[in-house]
């Protein structure tokens with residue numbers, strides 16, 4: 302069997318201050334798989350994503366990314382593993398307003414040699430990889446513009462290109478469509494998943510909107526994993 306991209310095993314995590322607790326006996330994602338993670342506000346979606354990314358560490362159990370247990374790594378090794386293998390797509394985009402669209406998309410390749418190499422191998426250069434992704438997402442006309450001059454929906458597509466560049470094994474997308482209307486939400490998710498599928502990148506998509514689940518292969522409910530502390 303091929304190695305899972307992400308695996309959580311016997312995971313238990315509790316915030317000391319609030320008592321909120323998650324228990325995840327088993328969760329894994331294979332290469333290219335798409336999972337829709339749904340749950341009410343306060344159900345622990347961001348907490349779980351932070352555990353998956355190694356930003357939070359569980360009290361028991363472990364998260365493995367590309368077969369490496371995050372608990373066993375130093376903070377700097379964990380950061381390096383994350384930037385090499387995971388693209389992030391957030392509600393607030395986290396784009397750098399003073400940089401051009403192209404420079405924003407290319408950014409992960411500055412921090413990750415692996416993603417730089419993948420981009421060059423795929424497209425000949427990092428710039429070409431960025432241009433190709435922008436093209437696929439309908440944003441090639443804006444490549445040289447500062448991102449601060451773009452609409453919300455356009456910035457969203459730039460953030461998607463940045464998450465996907467250099468063929469990460471996993472994209473974590475946390476409420477990436479919350480600023481869009483329903484029609485544009487579905488269109489954006491389709492574009493994101495199509496690009497991810499082309500490069501065999503797994504995607505975990507978090508949203509309040511259950512209609513977006515139909516675009517993913519699997520659907521997971523946070524309620525499965527809430528333990529005693531959830532009110």
Ligand SMILES: Nc1ncnc2c1ncn2[C@@H]1O[C@H](COP(=O)(O)OP(=O)(O)OP(=O)(O)O)[C@@H](O)[C@H]1O
Nearest residue numbers: 316318319321340341342343344345346347348349
């Ligand atoms: N740093 C923290 N310390 C203590 N408790 C926290 C902390 N962060 C979140 N919580 C609590 O953990 C629970 C889950 O929060 P989390 O942000 O993971 O939920 P969520 O599903 O992402 O919510 P939303 O959809 O509103 O963003 C909430 O009850 C919250 O109050």
